[in-house]
Amino acid sequence: MSDILKSLIDIVGEKGVSNAPEELWFYSRDPGVLAPHRPDFVVAPKTTEQVQKIVQLANREKIPVVPMGNGMSLAGLVIPLKGGIVMDMKRMNKILEVNPMARYAVVEGGTSQGALKAYLEEHHPRLRHSIPDSPSVTTIAANVSLHGQGRLTNQYGFNSDMVSGLEVVLPTGEICLIGSPSIGPYWISKGPTMPDLSGLFLGWLGCTGVITKVGLKLYPNKKIREAELFVTDRVDLIPEILYKLTDLELLEDINVWFQPKPFMFLGNYQITIFYTGSTEAEIDFKRKMIWDCLQEYMDSKDGGFMGTYYMKEALLQMPGRNVAAFADVPRGGGFEYSGPIAPIEHFPQYAAKVVELAAKYDVLYASTARLISGGHSMMYSISFAFNRNDPAMMDRVEKALDEATVFALEMGGIPWKPNFKEQKMLLEKMEPNARNLLLMIKKNLDPQGIMNPGNWEVNS
Numbered sequence: 139m140s141d142i143l144k145s146l147i148d149i150v151g152e153k154g155v156s157n158a159p160e161e162l163w164f165y166s167r168d169p170g171v172l173a174p175h176r177p178d179f180v181v182a183p184k185t186t187e188q189v190q191k192i193v194q195l196a197n198r199e200k201i202p203v204v205p206m207g208n209g210m211s212l213a214g215l216v217i218p219l220k221g222g223i224v225m226d227m228k229r230m231n232k233i234l235e236v237n238p239m240a241r242y243a244v245v246e247g248g249t250s251q252g253a254l255k256a257y258l259e260e261h262h263p264r265l266r267h268s269i270p271d272s273p274s275v276t277t278i279a280a281n282v283s284l285h286g287q288g289r290l291t292n293q294y295g296f297n298s299d300m301v302s303g304l305e306v307v308l309p310t311g312e313i314c315l316i317g318s319p320s321i322g323p324y325w326i327s328k329g330p331t332m333p334d335l336s337g338l339f340l341g342w343l344g345c346t347g348v349i350t351k352v353g354l355k356l357y358p359n360k361k362i363r364e365a366e367l368f369v370t371d372r373v374d375l376i377p378e379i380l381y382k383l384t385d386l387e388l389l390e391d392i393n394v395w396f397q398p399k400p401f402m403f404l405g406n407y408q409i410t411i412f413y414t415g416s417t418e419a420e421i422d423f424k425r426k427m428i429w430d431c432l433q434e435y436m437d438s439k440d441g442g443f444m445g446t447y448y449m450k451e452a453l454l455q456m457p458g459r460n461v462a463a464f465a466d467v468p469r470g471g472g473f474e475y476s477g478p479i480a481p482i483e484h485f486p487q488y489a490a491k492v493v494e495l496a497a498k499y500d501v502l503y504a505s506t507a508r509l510i511s512g513g514h515s516m517m518y519s520i521s522f523a524f525n526r527n528d529p530a531m532m533d534r535v536e537k538a539l540d541e542a543t544v545f546a547l548e549m550g551g552i553p554w555k556p557n558f559k560e561q562k563m564l565l566e567k568m569e570p571n572a573r574n575l576l577l578m579i580k581k582n583l584d585p586q587g588i589m590n591p592g593n594w595e596v597n598s
């Protein structure tokens with residue numbers, strides 16, 4: 139082990155490596171419910187070449203490597219299940235290029251959402267990227283490697299759909315450009331018109347390589363953003379309301395949320411509708427379209443728009459900080475969510491399941507669902523809060539989340555950012571030839587099985 143430490147120091151310098159117990163304690167856990175596991179080393183590279191050398195060393199010595207952004211997936215995806223090296227990417231945080239006409243940015247593999255947002259606000263105020271509601275310190279590469287979603291997901295799909303090129307270090311150490319940057323200087327396409335190799339890395343949770351650069355599509359940053367809040371107590375109406383809203387083809391983001399606390403929310407389903415415009419006239423027009431489209435529910439007294447005067451600032455925050463408000467984080471609380479991707483018509487069944495599971499396991503719930511690609515699917519967040527000082531409660535939340543995943547799979551849903559247990563359930567349910575294809579890819583890309591082992595462990 140001391141030889142490995144020495145080799146890592148040779149690669150990144152003394153300040154970039156640690157095996158001190160207090161550091162290993164920190165890097166052994168994430169804020170979710172899964173049990174921690176200690177790594178042997180933490181290393182923080184600064185360049186792609188350093189990443190390459192670390193991976194080559196790990197491959198030669200058969201040591202696990204877990205790429206880490208900010209460790210906030212809540213699904214334990216950077217817990218080093220088999221020890222080895224946690225590779226903290228945060229020192230690779232440069233914004234390398236913004237092409238304002240072609241609307242893309244190229245960032246290093248540890249760049250945070252907040253850094254890109256701030257950079258664009260200062261240097262390219264007419265451009266924006268799809269910001270998730272995760273804390274600003276979370277990283278762009280990690281988010282696309284788990285198929286994250288953000289403010290523009292209703293319009294343009296998963297954040298990983300917005301990737302416009304990648305640089306990756308393969309588990310065997312080769313540095314590889316994916317998409318248009320493999321042909322010329324422009325980061326305009328991750329795949330088309332060639333076979334799309336980005337699928338070998340996106341959604342793989344760091345199990346097939348380390349992303350060292352991400353090309354990300356940018357979108358117009360309109361001068362005005364607005365939010366409407368529609369409320370109904372008729373859960374059965376939610377799918378058709380969402381269908382009508384997406385039929386308008388003009389909304390930035392649509393979230394449906396419900397929670398039992400504070401009391402005024404109990405039994406109601408809130409739909410937050412985000413839209414943007416360059417002028418007040420455009421905003422007025424869009425607002426009218428939204429109100430007209432939901433007029434029939436106001437006429438039938440099944441729903442109505444809620445005044446948002448005091449809430450507007452909180453609603454329009456990016457990232458939305460109220461997502462975690464139901465978990466008492468400052469006093470040691472936390473939350474974790476299972477987030478199956480499923481058709482919008484299943485909303486009532488998922489909503490009933492959240493409430494049923496919360497009652498069965500005696501835990502507090504909150505649920506925020508997000509529409510994807512104009513309603514082709516939806517992410518149902520089934521969130522439960524916990525108090526870390528109460529092991530029995532942690533156990534109940536873990537069981538409730540496991541049961542939520544079983545339910546989602548029975549309903550034909552796909553667990554999103556699945557933890558290692560959910561990955562196993564997914565692989566067991568998967569059609570065998572599809573599973574074999576995954577196995578072929580994993581074996582060929584990572585013959586020693588060093589990349590984030592314990593995750594996407596495919597067996598024939």
Ligand SMILES: Cc1cc2nc3c(=O)[nH]c(=O)nc-3n(C[C@H](O)[C@H](O)[C@H](O)COP(=O)(O)OP(=O)(O)OC[C@H]3O[C@@H](n4cnc5c(N)ncnc54)[C@H](O)[C@@H]3O)c2cc1C
Nearest residue numbers: 207208209210211270271272277280281286287343344349
């Ligand atoms: C309050 C809250 C709200 C949230 N809201 C959202 C939301 O709206 N949308 C959303 O998508 N998520 C959300 N999340 C979940 C999560 O925080 C985000 O998905 C976030 O992008 C994870 O980033 P990270 O840097 O913390 O990832 P990490 O946990 O560090 O990593 C996640 C995965 O990516 C892999 N990885 C990391 N870096 C690399 C790399 N360079 N190359 C290859 N693989 C890599 C890791 O090995 C791991 O498998 C939320 C979380 C919280 C706590």
